[in-house]
Amino acid sequence: MDQNNSNFYGYNFEKIADTIIRLGVLFLLIGWCYDILKPFVLILIWAIVIAIAFSPVYESVVKLFRGKKILATVFLALVLLSILVVPSVLVSKSLYEEINNLNISYRAGEHLIPPPGESTKDWPTVIKPILDIWKSASEDVSNVVFKYSDQLKVVGEWLLLTLAGIGKGILQFIASIIIAMGLLLYSESLTAVSKNIFTKLIGKNGEHYAMITVATIRNVVKGFLGVALIQSLMVGAGFFMAGVPFAGIFTIICLILATIQVGVGLIAIPVVIYMFSVTDTTTATILAIWIGITMISDNILKPIFLGRGNPPAPMLVIFLGAIGGFLYNGFIGLFLGAVILTLGYKFFLSWIEIIEDEKIEE
Structure with missing residues (x-):
């Protein structure tokens, strides 16, 4: 009897030790892979988000090019890169020219x-x-x-760090767009793989959560981030056309405010007031009307992109996600944070609904 017990405990110990060693090797391998990919994690995640969000657009472009996926991928990549790079160049050029003009005016005693x-x-x-x-x-x-040297020093340091972060974020965006186009090129096989991954991780409800992930990402990107981008481009165009000083910086701030759902008015309205005092009435009035149209467009664009009465998450979730992402991951986190937190919120609600359904069935 004692011999049987010792054999039983010995067998269990060997099995437990074998399992621990296997898990240790597995965790070591996963940790090692993560350390290797760590510099690219944000870029890869944002690339996946872009690929999911633009998948319907990509399918339409493929049809336009009569099934030639490579040409469609290159075309869509060039369009997205143009939307990102052209405004970035204009903002950088505006900032450089304004600083250069200030330097010239200071030296001339103006x-x-x-x-x-x-x-x-x-x-x-x-x-x-x-x-x-x-x-x-x-x-x-x-x-x-x-x-006000102390206050200006704090603001100046924050502004420099923000501008540096935005520059880094733009490079990350470019890399993410290129990777996303590669994912779209192999989207059919990746769709099957993603469903299998969700099923393996979650079980029988894996496909349900996969559908929630796709729908949530598309809604957030279209209904919130897309609208924020459109509004900031409209505001920026108005600022540049009206000759607003430091139009580039004001446009970037408007983009941040629009993304966190505060609205562009917090910056745009003071700028309009300032323009009424330093420029002719006609220019200032046209700018004021354009800013008013831009602010109202929020109520028109969101129902179009989201569908009436179908918000992916409360404004507070988007706000906290964008702010938290910006503080944690910089400029790219401003957009990615809103997507990830909204996704977590939708997962939580879906999980509660599934539990309630199971209780009713019992």
Whole structure:
């Protein structure tokens, strides 16, 4: 009896030790693979998001090119890269020219900041402190810089870090678009693989979660990120056409605000007010009308892209995802964070529904 027990415990120990060693080797291999791919994880995830979001568009382009997938892939890649690269070049050029003009004006002893116009005399008294700072800065900007040096230092450091992060994010976007086009080229086999992965990880409900993933990603990219991009492009076009100083920086800030669902008005409205005081009335009025149209477009575009009464997630989820992603992963995280958190939210709701359905069946 004792011999049988010792054999039983010995067999169990060997089996447990064998399992632990196998798991250890498996975890080591997975960890090693992750360390190798770690610099590319964000790029790969965003590439998958782009591929899923643009899959219907890709299928239409393939039909347009009569089934020639390679030509369709190259065409779509060039379109997406143009949408990303052209505005980036214009913003960079605008920023360089504005800084260069400021440098020239400073050396020539000219006003770096234009003084408040005559129309500002009729503005409400509550804005008087801002007008006083504005007037002082237009007369001698060095005094204002010295007076608010600590605050300006913090803002300047944040701005430099943000611009550097945006530059890195644009390069990541370019890499993600190229990888996404490769994924779309082999989309049929990848669709089958993804369904198998979900089924292996989740079980019988794997295909259900796969469908939720695709639908959620497309809704968020179209209904929130797409609308934010369109609005920021509209605002940027208005700023550039009206000759707004530092139009590039203001456009980037509007893109961030639109993505986190705060809206472009937080920057666009003060810019319009400023333009009324420093430029002719016609230009400022046209800009104000264009900004108004842009702000209203949010209520028109979202129902078109999302469908009425079918939001993928509450605004708070999008807001927290975009802000958290931006703080954690930089510029690319601004977009990816909103997608991932919304996906987690939809998974949680679906999981609750499945549990409730199982309870009802029992």
